Amino acid sequence: MQETTLSDLDVAEEMADAARAAILPFFRQSNIETSNKLVDGFDPVTVADRNAEKVMREVLAKHRPDDSIFGEEFGQTQGNSGRTWVLDPIDGTRGFISGTPTWGVLIALSNQNGPFLGVIDQPYIGERFLGSADVAQATGPTGTMPLKTRKTSSLDQAILFTTFPEVGTPEDRAGFEAVAQQVQLTRYGMDCYAYALLAAGQVDLVIEAGLNAYDVQAPIAVIEAAGGIVTDWQGGPAHEGGRVLAAANAELHAAALKLLRNY
Amino acid sequence: MQETTLSDLDVAEEMADAARAAILPFFRQSNIETSNKLVDGFDPVTVADRNAEKVMREVLAKHRPDDSIFGEEFGQTQGNSGRTWVLDPIDGTRGFISGTPTWGVLIALSNQNGPFLGVIDQPYIGERFLGSADVAQATGPTGTMPLKTRKTSSLDQAILFTTFPEVGTPEDRAGFEAVAQQVQLTRYGMDCYAYALLAAGQVDLVIEAGLNAYDVQAPIAVIEAAGGIVTDWQGGPAHEGGRVLAAANAELHAAALKLLRNY
Numbered sequence: 181m182q183e184t185t186l187s188d189l190d191v192a193e194e195m196a197d198a199a200r201a202a203i204l205p206f207f208r209q210s211n212i213e214t215s216n217k218l219v220d221g222f223d224p225v226t227v228a229d230r231n232a233e234k235v236m237r238e239v240l241a242k243h244r245p246d247d248s249i250f251g252e253e254f255g256q257t258q259g260n261s262g263r264t265w266v267l268d269p270i271d272g273t274r275g276f277i278s279g280t281p282t283w284g285v286l287i288a289l290s291n292q293n294g295p296f297l298g299v300i301d302q303p304y305i306g307e308r309f310l311g312s313a314d315v316a317q318a319t320g321p322t323g324t325m326p327l328k329t330r331k332t333s334s335l336d337q338a339i340l341f342t343t344f345p346e347v348g349t350p351e352d353r354a355g356f357e358a359v360a361q362q363v364q365l366t367r368y369g370m371d372c373y374a375y376a377l378l379a380a381g382q383v384d385l386v387i388e389a390g391l392n393a394y395d396v397q398a399p400i401a402v403i404e405a406a407g408g409i410v411t412d413w414q415g416g417p418a419h420e421g422g423r424v425l426a427a428a429n430a431e432l433h434a435a436a437l438k439l440l441r442n443y
Numbered sequence: 444m445q446e447t448t449l450s451d452l453d454v455a456e457e458m459a460d461a462a463r464a465a466i467l468p469f470f471r472q473s474n475i476e477t478s479n480k481l482v483d484g485f486d487p488v489t490v491a492d493r494n495a496e497k498v499m500r501e502v503l504a505k506h507r508p509d510d511s512i513f514g515e516e517f518g519q520t521q522g523n524s525g526r527t528w529v530l531d532p533i534d535g536t537r538g539f540i541s542g543t544p545t546w547g548v549l550i551a552l553s554n555q556n557g558p559f560l561g562v563i564d565q566p567y568i569g570e571r572f573l574g575s576a577d578v579a580q581a582t583g584p585t586g587t588m589p590l591k592t593r594k595t596s597s598l599d600q601a602i603l604f605t606t607f608p609e610v611g612t613p614e615d616r617a618g619f620e621a622v623a624q625q626v627q628l629t630r631y632g633m634d635c636y637a638y639a640l641l642a643a644g645q646v647d648l649v650i651e652a653g654l655n656a657y658d659v660q661a662p663i664a665v666i667e668a669a670g671g672i673v674t675d676w677q678g679g680p681a682h683e684g685g686r687v688l689a690a691a692n693a694e695l696h697a698a699a700l701k702l703l704r705n706y
Contacts, residue, residue, distance in 0.1 A: 204585060208645055278602050278630055279645025281544060281568060305544060305568050306584055321569055321584070322467060339541050345608040345631065367541055368608065369632030382471055382542025 191243045192287050192299045198235040199285040200303040203228045208279050225276050229253055232269035252394045264290050268394040272371025281305050282373040288397035294419040298401025300376045309376040311405030327379045327406035329428035335362040335435050338384035341374035348389030355443030356387050359436050375399035378426055379406035386426040393421045409433045413440040454506045455550050455562045461498040462548040463566040466491045471542050488536050495532035515657045527553050531657040535634025544568050545636040551660035557682040561664025563639045572639040574668030590642045590669035592691035598625040598698050601647035604637035611652030618706030619650050622699050638662035641689055642669035649689040656684045672696045676703040
């Protein structure tokens, strides 16, 4: 029986709270010897990943039993509402195992048209980025602020992010480099946090390749709510993953797309 | 007149507190239009940088008037104690203007042998890494923990950080790549936060080039207090800047140095 008192956003926040509590005890514990001998020989990040998806699924079982779920750890659970919660409990596991506060909990709610609600949560900083038809805001250590993408209109003034310099295949990399050569500043290593910074009006472009649906759906919803645009490298939908171009606005998106289309 | 009630560490923390308060109002304000029209046409990061060094110098004028100061923004101030406070109010300005929480306030206290007390402070996260003869600890959102470097003894198990893939000159880059090819994982983009993660036992190596004394003195003191080793690429002192190799322990340091020496 579906409760009507909680909004989708309330449910998503309850899930994010639960994931935070499940993950934080394992973050930065890799230098404690016993942490490598946890249940079933799993490493800490795997345990945290699975625990977090489990508790998020419990929230959904309670409040949204009719919705489908697609999670990185436990795959598909079929519902009958036409809506799917898309979950990546720890996006950026390499950041996680390195102790950087750039990984995040990703929660999206989507229908046949793609994601329409998203959460990017960084548990260690205590920072949460929300986007939906009704809300575009971040809450963190210095309070709550509205999310609004930048107006930067030309590549030569843009700040570009990606996670790895190698980006993906050699051809992926060539596409990325074509844009990187035109921008003011290129930075690396932020995992999903780069998308949050784009939504927050701090950076202008994020270009990645080889993504999964659960890596990109929450960023799409958050960025679109903040006024940005996310597509694949041909200008089509990006919510199934693959090659992703996220831009602060239409003009910048067009300029980057013109270069990426060739790859 | 020098007060005797405050320890050097107390003074350093008072400086870090003052710098936090001076900088935070300017962080992530770049999407606010008026912030580009501040005093004298300075951009926000320059204003924050200068304000922070100014308030740190005020703390020193009050509590340590006999010590010398070397700051990134206002240069040398000569004292007569044989001790020098080395200050970088915002290390990682490119990270700062991109909104990433990876820049930091760096404070070191040194004598003729190099730095013996260091602070790496990340104001947005509210995280502070301290190292001296008496203390090696971090305080952040999840509490206080001791700093202790990892025991990773071979390169193929090591996590390596640097800020930019290009590192420095082509030769600098070649040296970096020689090590990067041997390690388990290479990550980018952390600014001074990478040194803090090394001290915290999260990563194993940081290799950079083209550094200034004020970029590296606080990291040296924090890492050495936590059990790590920092030298230049020939195994000599690194506290004047240039090429820097920071390692979690002696064995790993020797393995990386063997490769870097050739460049």
